[in-house]
Amino acid sequence: MGLGERLSxxxxxxxxxxxxxxxxxxxxxxxxxxTEEKLVADKITIGHVxxxxxxxxxxxxxxxxxxLFTLLDNYADLVYCLTLADVRDIPKMDxxxxxxxxxxxxxxxxxxxxxxRENATIVVALGGCASYGNITRFCRGGQxxxxxxxxxxxxxDLINVDVYLPGCAPTPEAIRNVCVMAYLLLKGNDDQxxxxxxxxxxxxxxxxxxxxxxxxxLMTKIINHGLCMGCGTCCASCPVRAITMQSGKPNxxxxxxxxxxxxxxxxxxxxxxxxxxxxxxxxxxAIDGAMNP
Amino acid sequence: MVxxxxxxxxxxxxxxxxxxxxxxxxxxxxxxFAYALEAGIIDGAxxxxxxxxxxxxxxTIATTVDELLAARGTxxxxxxxxxxxxxxxxxxxxDKIGIVxxxxxxxxxxxxxxxxxxxxxVPDKIALAIGIFCMENFPYDGxxxxxxxxxxVPMQSLAKVDIGKGKFWAYTxxxxxxxxxxxxxxxxxxxxxxxCLDYVANLADVSTGSVGSPDGWSTxxxxxxxxxxxxxxxxxxxxxxxxxxxxxxxxxxxxxKLANQKISGNQKYIEQRAGYGIGKxxxxxxx
Ligand SMILES: Cc1cc2nc3c(=O)[nH]c(=O)nc-3n(C[C@H](O)[C@H](O)[C@H](O)COP(=O)(O)OP(=O)(O)OC[C@H]3O[C@@H](n4cnc5c(N)ncnc54)[C@H](O)[C@@H]3O)c2cc1C
Ligand code: SF4
Ligand code: SF4
Numbered sequence: 001m002g003l004g005e006r007l008s009x010x011x012x013x014x015x016x017x018x019x020x021x022x023x024x025x026x027x028x029x030x031x032x033x034x035t036e037e038k039l040v041a042d043k044i045t046i047g048h049v050x051x052x053x054x055x056x057x058x059x060x061x062x063x064x065x066x067x068l069f070t071l072l073d074n075y076a077d078l079v080y081c082l083t084l085a086d087v088r089d090i091p092k093m094d095x096x097x098x099x100x101x102x103x104x105x106x107x108x109x110x111x112x113x114x115x116x117r118e119n120a121t122i123v124v125a126l127g128g129c130a131s132y133g134n135i136t137r138f139c140r141g142g143q144x145x146x147x148x149x150x151x152x153x154x155x156x157d158l159i160n161v162d163v164y165l166p167g168c169a170p171t172p173e174a175i176r177n178v179c180v181m182a183y184l185l186l187k188g189n190d191d192q193x194x195x196x197x198x199x200x201x202x203x204x205x206x207x208x209x210x211x212x213x214x215x216x217x218l219m220t221k222i223i224n225h226g227l228c229m230g231c232g233t234c235c236a237s238c239p240v241r242a243i244t245m246q247s248g249k250p251n252x253x254x255x256x257x258x259x260x261x262x263x264x265x266x267x268x269x270x271x272x273x274x275x276x277x278x279x280x281x282x283x284x285x286a287i288d289g290a291m292n293p
Numbered sequence: 294m295v296x297x298x299x300x301x302x303x304x305x306x307x308x309x310x311x312x313x314x315x316x317x318x319x320x321x322x323x324x325x326f327a328y329a330l331e332a333g334i335i336d337g338a339x340x341x342x343x344x345x346x347x348x349x350x351x352x353t354i355a356t357t358v359d360e361l362l363a364a365r366g367t368x369x370x371x372x373x374x375x376x377x378x379x380x381x382x383x384x385x386x387x388d389k390i391g392i393v394x395x396x397x398x399x400x401x402x403x404x405x406x407x408x409x410x411x412x413x414x415v416p417d418k419i420a421l422a423i424g425i426f427c428m429e430n431f432p433y434d435g436x437x438x439x440x441x442x443x444x445x446v447p448m449q450s451l452a453k454v455d456i457g458k459g460k461f462w463a464y465t466x467x468x469x470x471x472x473x474x475x476x477x478x479x480x481x482x483x484x485x486x487x488x489c490l491d492y493v494a495n496l497a498d499v500s501t502g503s504v505g506s507p508d509g510w511s512t513x514x515x516x517x518x519x520x521x522x523x524x525x526x527x528x529x530x531x532x533x534x535x536x537x538x539x540x541x542x543x544x545x546x547x548x549x550k551l552a553n554q555k556i557s558g559n560q561k562y563i564e565q566r567a568g569y570g571i572g573k574x575x576x577x578x579x580x
Binding site for chain 1: 371374377394408416430432485490517
């Protein structure tokens with residue numbers, strides 16, 4: 001049995017009957033005749049840390065709609081989130097989802113990012129700004145209220161980051177997939193941990209490759225290395241339509257590029273595990289099962 | 294494993310002679326999309342429609358059977374179908390997307406579903422992914438050089454291109470046939486194809502190609518639960534004529550032989566690349 005298959009045995013896949021995580025029979029006191037299966041999983045704690053970002057990333061978290069409730073009901077407690085949870089100081093947590101880059105002209109931001117690193121087991125750079133600076137790379141200061149705030153760095157320039165999840169904004173589906181995998185990594189059985197590790201590995205490698213991204217990465221890292229085969233995924237992934245396909249290769253309108261890193265991360269020739277991808281049906285079914293228990 | 298996971302394999306062709314006419318092989322891709330479109334399984338399909346220049350494909354979202362028919366046949370040059378995957382949901386409002394593509398495009402699609410970076414609302418809307426076997430592809434100018442300079446056929450006179458029996462074939466609209474040894478075409482191949490480790494589109498819902506089946510028929514792998522359901526419904530509706538793969542020549546052994554050839558050859562190239570530098574290595578996508 002493959003890892004994905006074993007995983008789906010626990011989570012239930014869309015095709016098979018759905019078995020919830022750690023199903024525990026709970027007697028319903030009001031109606032003794034009805035026995036319902038309730039999810040009693042060991043939850044993880046997550047927080048959303050807002051640095052200099054536009055809130056698009058947190059909107060993406062919420063955009064999983066009922067998915068957010070499923071995540072919060074079954075897998076994670078939201079212990080910190082300025083927009084959604086009433087907690088002022090950054091607490092200890094398992095996973096910190098950091099949105100935005102850090103303004104080094106603002107000492108609060110420096111303290112917050114340091115505290116995030118100290119208090120979180122896993123730090124995820126959520127979105128293009130936290131990972132690569134993105135649109136904040138173009139800031140020159142002079143904005144109302146804080147004209148002196150002009151120098152912004154991706155969080156990886158100040159702290160060690162465990163996972164990058166690029167995208168402007170990161171998609172709700174990517175957040176969902178990564179959350180389920182992060183949950184398995186922390187609370188799953190050995191097989192689930194192995195699968196989650198394999199899944200998260202490339203996103204964990206991204207921080208080691210640097211904090212700079214550009215559409216030019218498609219040239220310097222893919223085309224120039226003889227790897228591009230013209231599938232067009234990069235073109236579809238660009239949030240600002242800076243990429244068109246010319247002669248079967250991506251052509252980057254370099255002035256339009258906002259340096260989010262989506263295209264390179266999405267490219268199947270930047271990284272792919274054929275072993276993991278071969279199990280796509282079971283993995284997607286399992287994620288679906290996890291989100292629809 | 295070189296043939297990927299599959300639930301069933303057979304030789305088949307579209308029952309509708311109209312679809313087969315102008316299709317590359319058994320018309321499997323077009324017939325299956327046409328059935329899925331009419332049955333409401335897909336709202337449209339991303340196919341290689343006619344482009345600006347003769348035989349230059351353009352990724353096209355077909356929402357009618359006529360548009361599917363207009364995209365029949367193999368264009369032996371790059372058609373970035375994945376470039377339209379987000380447009381399909383945005384500009385075209387498709388909720389159930391069909392897509393055809395080469396093995397590398399199927400890899401791109403599945404990576405996009407597992408790691409949906411920048412393709413919001415796409416991953417859960419893939420209703421039918423049909424893969425086509427592929428040994429290699431050519432850039433447009435490469436194909437043009439082969440057809441015009443080697444086969445001596447003007448692109449606008451070309452009726453069909455095929456690769457088979459170790460040769461590259463060009464058929465003209467007036468019925469002339471030119472063939473050249475396949476090895477003359479190698480230098481025009483897209484370099485990115487040489488690191489590709491999939492011949493029969495292992496990651497598609499259903500994948501198909503000519504190799505293994507007699508002329509006019511296609512070899513079909515039914516791979517996923519989704520593929521199995523749709524293939525089953527279409528077959529039941531009489532969309533396909535089906536034969537046991539064991540009963541046809543040359544059969545699955547040839548598919549396996551070619552798959553092994555492609556994969557081991559390309560694996561060797563990947564290893565060779567790794568040794569190009571001194572204390573440095575070129576990027577390798579496989580982890
Ligand atoms: C570059 C390339 C290499 C191939 N190599 C092999 C091989 O080595 N062995 C083998 O058995 N088969 C190979 N095929 C597949 C084969 O040529 C037929 O496409 C396949 O058998 C489907 O035929 P059909 O009659 O079922 O499809 P049809 O009904 O004719 O439909 C074909 C579909 O493929 C789409 N298409 C055409 N060209 C492209 C393209 N460049 N990129 C993406 N989609 C496209 C069309 O739009 C259409 O929807 C290759 C195809 C391509 C594009
Ligand atoms: S996604 Fe990668 S392989 Fe595909 S066209 Fe873009 S650069 Fe080339
Ligand atoms: S080209 Fe587009 S996807 Fe790539 S980094 Fe620039 S803005 Fe992002």
